[in-house]
Amino acid sequence: MAAAAVALTLTGSACGGGDDEGTGSGDGQGDLGTIKVAVGIRQTFEFLPAEYGVELGVWQKRGLKVENVYVQGSGQVSQAMASGQTDLGLTAGASGVDAILSGVPSKIVGLIGKDFKMMIVVVPKDSPITDINGLKGKTVGVSAAGSLTDYLAKTITVHQGWAETDIKRANIGGLNEQLAALESGATDAFVWSAEAGFALEEQGKGRVLMDFGDVVKDNVFEDIVANDSAIKDREAAVRAYLEGWYETVNHMKANRDETIAFMVKEFEVSQNVASKTYDHDIDNLSLDGTIPEVNLKGLAKSVVDQGIADKEPAIETFWDGRFVPVTAAG
Template identity: 30%
Template structure:
């Protein structure tokens, strides 16, 4: 039964005064607000390169509050290629990585980052550029000609060999010349040392805009079943907090849908982030969006292509089993 203290304050059966109950009721919204404020989980995201249209989705999702809507406090870092990003993963410096399909081979080598979702399919964003007024008019004209790539054993090298093989010329039907940076390859094209170069679609459209180059083809037809980009997660994160991985993936694919449904805003944001003209990004947009995954599902045929590419590229000395390359159970992602 309720009773009274000497000063007349009523006491409940639980021994809590009316004054205390009112104070707790008044403080409840503040307590809930405080909990909400501290609910976001820190997640460190690494981009293997900064000059990638699809990877800029990480910056867009952060800026638009999409990751925040999934309770994620995202931090984005940029690296100089897959190797450096995977080193950061091994050092525990990042939790999530955005990298290339062939980067899946690092998991076989023991690096703790493993693919959990496909980010992009066939390589529509990799292209062949030739001089605007040069002698090459079609892909059929490339037999026996010299094409510039970044480095020997790189993705640009491998794609060119696949193109040559697909034309029935064998993997060496096109003479491949490793030349590093695009400006070096462009100089060689101008001098006639090269007839063309393998570039990102943005680099190619930039040359087109400058009146120097012409888009000959992308590699979508040469390698139709491929995962050009994938999403990696650290095995420790997968083991300790798989739900956080799933929340990140929901945020990522919400961002992918935003990119698809909001062309003008996406073009403006990515142009600003990549420091490239909006015209070049707009020209690239359709190529990029056609290959961008909306749910992260792995294509079994693409996984087979990547298995064999890992030995061809020298990433591994053997052809790995498919189960070594990715972690099932996270994709496809349902929004």
């Protein structure tokens, strides 16, 4: 069974060619219909379960058809959720809360990962920048406004006590565009996920300057969000998706070599890059979706730190804990 990848236009209009099979079918036992999932970036380890779960058949056996909608960054995940194109989204913690506070009727329903070490800053191989201080006054590429990469570039200035304008954030797009901008000198660095940095180092095209593990603490890295309508009207489908997601993560944790082989095929990276990425990132993936209270509080605080809100939102405004912990039996 293959997941359908549906293109999202930048204006957030309806998915071309997508069908709504089952979306109004309710939550009948054994036939949960189709659920559409906005995925912030395709080639990144933390979202690997979106495709690997399809390969493993974890949703098919639950009577759920999953349609992955690939977009450029968390900002476009929010667009897809707001327009009703998708039922669920895989997105950055702060970006999801930003969307909710901006009126997108949705809630976080499960944790993907809470440690920000999975995200890194890449600079040219021969760049004179040797540490975080060297980024002051530089242009840093991000995928899109409102994306996780945008949020993290902004976080550097907060962490360092700089003005927000001390780093110029450039909305570049995907990884190929980031590399082109870096090589042309249009940017001095870019923010991306770890596997890209490892691949560029292997190819001699870049160098990993830093990760964000020490920059962002007690927070939510990325999570799964659901539209309020899906939570209300299709609770069983949402629950089945989460069960399949965490079954996949548990499978990945228990089957290193098999997961690495799937990464090599899915991401078109070398065995070495896939192995380094797996070892760097696997322990950060949540096995049951639970978000500790300290991380929920940190997420609420971060939206103030980043200028998203003037005061910390109440946790219940963005978090629905009814689905966790998820028991993901095979």
